[in-house]
Amino acid sequence: MVNNRFYERIDKIEDINILSTLVCKEYKLGKLIDTLVLEFGYEDFNAIITTDTGKYFMKVFRNxxxxxxxxxxxxxxxxxxQNGVKVPKIYLNSENKIVTIFKYLNSRFRVTLMQYINGKNFFELNRKPTDNELEQIVSIASSLSKIDYHPNFIYDTWAITSFCNEFEKKKKYLSNEYFNLINPIYERFKRFDYDKLPKAFVHGDMMSTNLLIDDKGEIWLIDFSVSNYMARINELIVICDDIALIVNDKKESEKRITKIFKQWCNEVNATDFERESFKILFDVANAINVLNTQYEIKELKNDSDETIMHLEAGLFGLTLFN
Incomplete structure (x- = not known):
């Protein structure tokens, strides 16, 4: 049975197959066989639709x-x-639009249909990317930063840019131990000249749940829900505090992070200030993981495997490079 917290993100519907049937009709997908709700992520409602013509990825945007x-x-x-990044194809509806609004009784759903990738993300696989896979992922990050695109800003509670604001709101959920761990980072970051960092188009969430590896070994990037025009090094930091970490293996984690940091710096021609800023930004990203998972656990009662994974990664990440 699907956890109710996923259905709470969208309008009421007694059976998700009702919405899937409407999607099948609009996009001419054939006869619906099944809908599989994907129980990970903190933003929208995602599912895989299976029909007699194949499988498709459905994203229902949260209310x-x-x-x-x-x-x-x-x-x-x-x-x-459109710029050649390895992302799933988006299907256009009958009006050649990328978002379709479906209405059912008193409910309203904003849906996008995308190509289904026959594979699993690294969270589902329960493993970290290999060194070669990490190299591919960093190259994807570098290629994104070279796209000349300045989208409107989307606020993300997990982003480095949101740390000071989120800390003020959520510090009450921290134990004394966690507060004493994170507060010094907050004080340091308040004095950091973030605006001095070079900006670019950034996915912002290149972690285990958003990186798929298909049956041919190719890596795909999904879910641009929190992408922004912001400090380009943020992309690397997210990679370093998630998929590059081998929790409880300090030596290997520092080795992997150092390697991809050098790769990224070479590929984007990093500035001296970016190189010098890595440590404070890495600490902030790990502090956010601890802060937000405490909020998820204590306020939202969400102690899912994904939440615990981010908590453990954040705590471990704060022990590195010291």
């Missing part, structure tokens, strides 16, 4: 997003796709 937010969000994926 907290405005219609403009939705268009902006999926427009980012469309832009990356």
């Amino acid at each position: 907290s997003r405005t219609d403009k937010d939705v268009e902006d969000c999926i427009g980012r994926t469309w832009h990356a796709y």
Whole structure:
């Protein structure tokens, strides 16, 4: 049975297959066989639709997003796709639009349909990328930063740019131990000249749940829900505090992170300030993982495997490079 917290993101519907049937009709997908809700992620409602013509990925945008937010969000994926980034194809509806609004009784759903990738993300695989896979992922990050695209800003509670604001709101959820761990990072970051960092188009969430590896070994990037025009090094930091980490293996983690940091610096021709900023930004990213998972656990009662994974990664990440 699907956890209710996923259905709470969208309008009420007694059976998700009702919506899937409407999607099948609009996009001419054939006869619906099944809908599989994907129980990971913190943003939208995602599912795989299986029909007699194949499988498709359905994204239903959460209600907290405005219609403009939705268009902006999926427009980012469309832009990356148009620029040759390894992202799933977006299907156009009968009006040649990338978002379709479906109405059922008193409910309203904003849906995008995308290519289904026959593979699994690294969270589902329960493993970290190999060194070679990490190299591919960093190259994807570098290629994104070279796209001349300045989308409207989307606020992300997990982003480095949101740390000070989120810390003020959520510090009450921290134990004394965690507060004493994170507060010094907060004080340091308040004095950091973030605006001095070079900016670029950034996915912002290149972690285990958003990187798929298909049956041919190729890596795909999905879900541009929190992508922005921001400090380009943020992309690397997210990679370093998630998929590059081997929790409880300090030596290997530092080795992997050092290697991809050098690769990224070479590929984007990093500035001296970017190189010098790595440590504070890496600490902030790990601190955010601890802060937000405490909020998820204590306020939202969400102690899922994904939440615990981010908590453990954040705590471990804060022990590195010291």
